[in-house]
Amino acid sequence: MSNTHATRVAVVGGGFTGLSAAYELAKQGIAVTVLEAEAELGGLAAAFEVGGEKLDRFYHHWFTNDVEVMKLIDELGLNERVAINPTNTGVYYANNFFKLSTPLDLLKFTPLSFIDRIRLGLLTLRARGVDDWMALEDKTAAEWLKELGGERVYQVMWEPLLKGKFGPVAEQVSAVWFWNKLKLRGGSRGKGGEERLAYFKGGFVALAEALATRIRELGGRIETGAPVAAIRPEGNVWQLDTPNGTVSADHVIATTALPLVADMVRGWAPADYVARLERIHYLANVCLVMELDRPLSETYWLNVNDPSFPFVGVIEHTNFESPATYGGRRIVYLSKYLPHTDALYRMDADQFLDYALPFLQKMFPKLERGWIQRHHVWKARWSQPVVEKHYSTLIPPAAGPQPGFHLASMAQIYPEDRGTNYAVREGRKIGRELAAQLG
8 A cells, every 4th residue: 555645744653752743743733644664553662462462572661750651641541541559579699589679678688788788778869869960971880889889789789780781881881871760760669668660551552552543533644564764855845765655744753763764864964963873872672571371479570680690680570460461371571681783682482482491490490391381582673772971962963954854762862761751751842842833
C-alpha cells in the first residue's frame, strides 16, 4: 500500500517521544504523520503475548514521581490501568541474598561494616541533596561515588552495578548519570521507606496503542512498517523516503537514535553536524525472558553484585504483577547491556539460554531447565546512550541545521536518563512548541 502523501509535520519514530509529539500537534488540528520502521508501535516498549496478555519485551516500570507519564495517562482516561505496588528488591553478593528494600534492610547488609553501611545510607541522602548537577559534569561516577562513600562501599555496592550495566565503558560514565539514578529512586518511596513502583496493565505497549488511537481520532496518521531511508530538503518542503512511498512535510521531527538520523540526512547536512550525531555512543541490549511454571524467588528486582555473573540484575516480573495475568506463568527477565559487536548479541534464544542457565543455577541451585516452559530473546541495538563526562556539550540542539528540521531523541534527555516518562515530556514539549509556531 502506498503511503505517498503530504502533511504539515512528519514524525520519524513511533516510540513514546514521537507519539507524544504527534498527540500535541493533532490536538491543535495540525496534520501530522508518524512513520515507524517496525510493525508495532512503542519502540523499546514493544511487546509479545504470554497467556493471552501482552508482556513487555524489555522489563519496564515507572517510579511514583514520574509525573509526565502519569499526566498523560490521566488525560487519556486510563488511570484504572495503573497498578502501584511496594516492591521487593535485593542484592546477590558472595553467593548470598540480601534484602535491600528499606533503610532497615540497609542496616542489616553485612557485606559492609557497620560504619560503611552508615556511609552508604548517607551517600544516598547526600546525592539526593545535590542541587547543582552541573558541578558533577567533570567527574566520573566512579570518582564521585568513591568520594561520597569510600573505596569499600564502591567496590561492594556500586562498581559491580556500573560494570554490569556499562561493561567496557563503565569507567567513562558520568557522575551526573549516577546522581540522577539515586535521586529518582530515593523520591519513589512510601512512608516506611519502601520503594513503590507503577506498572501499566497490558504492558507499556498498551499505553502506546491507546495514545495512537487518540492521535488517529484527532485526525493524525500513523504508518507502521515504514522505515525512513532518507530525509531530503526540497525548497521549503521536506521529502521523507520510505519503501512504500514518499511523504512531503513542512516540518520533520526525528526521534530515533542519532546515528540513524545521521544516515537519513547525510546527503545534505554539513559534515560537522553529521559527526555530532555520530559522536554519542550507544550500548545494545539483549534481554532473555523466561516463562517458568513456578517462582524462582520472592524478589522483584535482584541486583547482582557478583563480578563473575554476566548480568546486572534478575527481574522477576511476577513478584510485581500477578502471575494470573499471564496464565499462571512466572516471568523472569535477564538483561545484558553490551557493545553490539559482542558475540552474545549474535546468539539466538536457545544459545543465549544455554549460556545464561549455569549462572542462574549457581544462584538458584534448585532451578531445573524443565521449569522453563518457553524462553525468548529480544535485542535492541540502540538501547542506552553512554553518558560521559561533559555530556551536555555533546548533545545536539533540538533545532537542526535547516529550518523545519527538529531533533527529539532519547540521547538528548539530560540530566535525566532515558525512559518513558522523559520521552513523553520531551515529545509533548516539542509538539507544543511546534504547534504554537504553526499557529
